[in-house]
Amino acid sequence: xxxxxxxxxxxxxxxxxxxxxxxxxxxxxxxxxxxxxxxxxxxxxxxxxxxxxxxxxxxxxxxxxxxxxxxxxxxxxxxxxxxxxxxxxxxxxxxxxxxxxxxxxxxxxxxxxxxxxxxxxxxxxxxxxxxxxxxxxxxxxxxxxxxxxxxxxxxxxxxxxxxxxxxxxxxxxxxxxxxxxxxxxxxxxxxxxxxxxxxxxxxxxxxxxxxxxxxxxxxxxxxxxxxxxxxxxxxxxxxxxxxxxxxxxxxxxxxxxxxxxxxxxxxxxxxxxxx
Numbered sequence: 617x618x619x620x621x622x623x624x625x626x627x628x629x630x631x632x633x634x635x636x637x638x639x640x641x642x643x644x645x646x647x648x649x650x651x652x653x654x655x656x657x658x659x660x661x662x663x664x665x666x667x668x669x670x671x672x673x674x675x676x677x678x679x680x681x682x683x684x685x686x687x688x689x690x691x692x693x694x695x696x697x698x699x700x701x702x703x704x705x706x707x708x709x710x711x712x713x714x715x716x717x718x719x720x721x722x723x724x725x726x727x728x729x730x731x732x733x734x735x736x737x738x739x740x741x742x743x744x745x746x747x748x749x750x751x752x753x754x755x756x757x758x759x760x761x762x763x764x765x766x767x768x769x770x771x772x773x774x775x776x777x778x779x780x781x782x783x784x785x786x787x788x789x790x791x792x793x794x795x796x797x798x799x800x801x802x803x804x805x806x807x808x809x810x811x812x813x814x815x816x817x818x819x820x821x822x823x824x825x826x827x828x829x830x831x832x833x834x835x836x837x838x839x840x841x842x843x844x845x846x847x848x849x850x851x852x853x854x855x856x857x858x859x860x861x862x863x864x865x866x867x868x869x870x871x872x873x874x875x876x877x878x879x880x881x882x883x884x885x886x887x888x889x890x891x
Contacts, residue, residue, distance in 0.1 A: 619736065622811055626734035626742075627687045627712035629815075633732075633822045634685040634714055638670055640826060641681055641718075644833055649675040651683075656876040664690040669879035673886060677837060680719045682882030686875065687712040696872045701806060702737030710736040711873075713744070714822075715866060717883040718829065723849035725836045726750035726757075726798065727856060729883070730825040731866060732818050742818050743805035745780065746825050747788055748832075749798030751852040752845060757835075758799045761828060765802055768824045772817045780804045790859055797859050853888035860884060 638651055649672055657666035667686030672678055691697075691707040698704055713733030720727065732744030748761055762781070769777035784803035789796050802821075807814045860867055860883050870880040 617811060619740070622740065622815075623710060623712070623734070623736065625815065626818075629819060629822070630687075630712055630714040630732065630734075631685050633826075634668070634670070634683050636826065637683050637716060640830060641672060641678065641683070644677050644830070644837070645672070645675045649673075649678075654876075654878070656879065658688045658690065658874045658876075664688060664874070667876065667879065669876065669882055671882055675721065677721055677833065678718060679721050680882075680886040682715075682717050682879075684715045684879050684882060685713075686870075686879070688873065688875065690874070693872060700735075700737060701741065702739035706738050708737070709873075715883070716825070719853065719885045720833075722836060722839065723751050723841050723845040724754075724839050725833055727853070727885075728825075728829050728832070730822075730829075732821055733866075734818075739808060740811075741806045741808035742814050743807060744818065744821060745784060745801060745803035746821065746828070747784055747798055747801030747803070749852065749856055751849040753799060757832065761799070761801070761832070764824060764828055764831075768820055769802065771820065772813070776804075776817075777802070788859065790855060790863075792862070793855065793858070795855070797855065847889070850887060850889035851891065853885040854890045857884055857888050 651670040651672045653668060653670045655666065655668045658664040665688040667684065669682060669684040671682045673680045689710040692700060692703050692709055697707045703709060711733060713731060715731035718728045727749040730746040734742050766777040769780065780802035781800060784800045785796065787803045788798065788800065867880055
């Protein structure tokens, strides 16, 4: 398949997902709180792509949720290209993706994160995943979440769930705290065996996240919570912030490749605490 066709298929899917997710989120808010949309360019002097980030804040369901889409291209900085697959000798790249971070009003509903991306250098691959970060662990919810992920993975390959769950557990770990960020999920990268099969899996990951966040939120949307539970959520958000600023690959990639700073940092919660 022609490389440009692959790029268009991937970026069009990511853009479609952005619209689908935002529609669902707006419905959960009763269509009473609007997303603020910002379009941005990687380079104002020449065409190197850009994207759109949408943020909704201070809703009845969401304290803050960001849904970002990007399609960028150009050359990696020399100091960065050596760390990227296929870019050691040729700094040119093309990348598109979608990322979602949800910080909830109700502390009984976990923070949720999702992203999928397609990157092209002299090689091309998919990456992404999803994970859930509760401030108070609900074992039934945890079992249900991982059960859905396992079923989704098994539709494509019986080895995917075990492999990608392990990768997620290892990735979303705060080394300095010696603790996991949340209850895990799946994480994958450098997925480049077969474009058609890999793209089918990536699409399924997106559809499954849509199912999961609607399922988790609607189950707990009316549950009462206490001031103590909200305080615990703020502390957990502090851990979330530490991970994203210290370890997150997407944050580092975006900042080092000329991405939009506000869009990249939309993953940070609106309010967090440390003690």
